[in-house]
Amino acid sequence: MMIKEVTIFPGYDKEGKKECFEKVEIYAGQKIGIVGQTGSGKSQLLYDIEKLTQGETKTKRKVMINGKKPLKELKTNPSKKIIGYLTQHMNFMTDTTVEDFLKTHIETRGRNHTEENTERLVEKIINDANTITGEQIKKNTNILILSGGQSRALMVADLAHVSESPVILIDEIENAGIRIKKALELLVKKGKIIFLVTHDPILALDTDKRFVMKNGAISKVIHTSVREKGIANYLSWINNYMLDVREDVREGKQVEELKLICSPMG
Numbered sequence: 001m002m003i004k005e006v007t008i009f010p011g012y013d014k015e016g017k018k019e020c021f022e023k024v025e026i027y028a029g030q031k032i033g034i035v036g037q038t039g040s041g042k043s044q045l046l047y048d049i050e051k052l053t054q055g056e057t058k059t060k061r062k063v064m065i066n067g068k069k070p071l072k073e074l075k076t077n078p079s080k081k082i083i084g085y086l087t088q089h090m091n092f093m094t095d096t097t098v099e100d101f102l103k104t105h106i107e108t109r110g111r112n113h114t115e116e117n118t119e120r121l122v123e124k125i126i127n128d129a130n131t132i133t134g135e136q137i138k139k140n141t142n143i144l145i146l147s148g149g150q151s152r153a154l155m156v157a158d159l160a161h162v163s164e165s166p167v168i169l170i171d172e173i174e175n176a177g178i179r180i181k182k183a184l185e186l187l188v189k190k191g192k193i194i195f196l197v198t199h200d201p202i203l204a205l206d207t208d209k210r211f212v213m214k215n216g217a218i219s220k221v222i223h224t225s226v227r228e229k230g231i232a233n234y235l236s237w238i239n240n241y242m243l244d245v246r247e248d249v250r251e252g253k254q255v256e257e258l259k260l261i262c263s264p265m266g
Helices: 042-050 072-076 098-108 115-132 148-161 180-189 201-205 226-250
Strands: 005-009 024-027 031-036 062-065 083-086 167-171 193-197 209-214 217-223
Touching: 005 042, 024 209, 031 042, 031 201, 042 083, 042 167, 042 193, 042 209, 083 148, 098 115, 098 148, 115 148, 115 180, 148 180, 180 193, 180 201, 180 226, 201 226
Parallel strands: 031 193, 031 209, 083 167, 167 193
Antiparallel strands: 005 024, 005 062, 209 217
16 A cells, blocks of 8 residues: 555543644655654554544544555554564574575565565565664574664564555664664665664664654654754764774773764864
């Protein structure tokens, strides 16, 4: 299903006060940050979106797809599901290799029927995953021994290339130890709408909009400024440099120089 737009209509906070907006429209290829203190309602908002709620949850929010009430099958039929969810913890239960896991998923999705096409897609997924994680993933590695960062990177690449879910919910990806900006760029290039719960200022400032959550409600909708995006880019450079240094330390190299850090432009 082609998703051009997701619209969220206001609900109510924990005390029954209506949220501060009339509606929020999110378009294909946009990233939406969800920020706030612990217990502010971030997880509930993700739940409302995942369930395509029509006022039946405690917040009474409504979520529309392409300006219309979503069809019942989008909520009840797993094969029609349009929402993908990347959680904080990735735990694989199947004792198999990365290659076999991906081939099985490709087959169940009905993608790339020829063996040659499937092989190419598996290589593409693994290559993209390896641009996200510093710990290289090999196709013959058992998925049960993948680290948290490797698992997260593999699932991001899988969501980009195999999953047909046009809307992706991501919960605190900053804890995975991966190259976060590359991961999100991979999904955005595929035209996915991304809802991102985060405490990381780099991620929050690099979104198109961000929802500020308080007392179970969206208390503010902020459209990210050009200046904020410039600051996010600067902080991202620092973060990537830190990851490079981390890899040098892991490899037993000495770190005796520090790159000069300049003020962000804009």
